[in-house]
Amino acid sequence: MQSESSKPGLFITVEGVEGAGKSTNLSFIVDCLEQSGIEVVCTREPGGTPFAESVRELLLAPREENVDAVTELLLMFAARSQHLNALIRPAIAAGKWVVCDRFTDATYAYQGGGRELGFDLVAKLEDLVQGDFRPDRTFYLDVPLELGMQRVIARGEKDRFELEQTKFFERVRNTYLSMVDREPERFILIDASQSLEAVQSDVRAKVDGLLADFQNGFESASDNSVKSTSE
Ligand code: Z5A
16 A cells, blocks of 8 residues: 555554554554555654754753752753654645654653653643644554563563563553543554464554555544644
């Protein structure tokens, strides 16, 4: 299937707690889409452009100084603003599909839930930075915390977030699950505790469904290609 340059692409995000297999399955989603002839831009948050990747380094490096939760929140959105305007919006407008490893749902989960800043503050910044730009679909890979942690520990070195306590990650996961409940039409819930083979079989079925919807006229509900926060 060819993406039509006259038609905007879709914005797909992939979310999950630590060790859920986001990065592994994001590559798989990109492969499935490319095999179907879709032009894909694969990116991540925080990061995605040289400037935003510099902000990512600031955010993830373990450090002795305690980083204030609001400082962290503002840096997430600073990186996002740059990423959105320099890379994501132009790609979607050019008819490409953008597949992004984490986006604003992660801010609700980690800063809103994990850091206990709450939904309202995150929502205000979301409106300011994104206007009504939202993901078209979000794969949420769910895994019990213990299993996710086992996978992460097997990988070695931890970043500043991965050094947090279990309670923090419980709040993160609960926030994700509450968002999945609230927006079942956008979220695609995947049981990521299964074998990788079984997870990818589920993911493949959902991608095929999405491609079929797109062929049948599915278009971004949020009109992502045309609206800019500076307009
Ligand atoms: N953050 C935030 O606080 N606020 C925000 O707004 C945003 C982000 C956007 C960096 O994110 C941090 O930024 C993140 C949240 C915060 N905090 N942390 N931690 P990141 O996405 O770059 O980092 P991450 O969450 O740590 O991702 P990750 O470590 O790459 O995990 P993953 O992508 O879910 O896992 P993976 O690398 O694909 O898989 C982990 C291992 O498990 C690997 O060895 C796989 O081979 C294995 N695996 C995967 N699936 C399976 C199955 N099904 N069975 C067995 N083994 C598996």
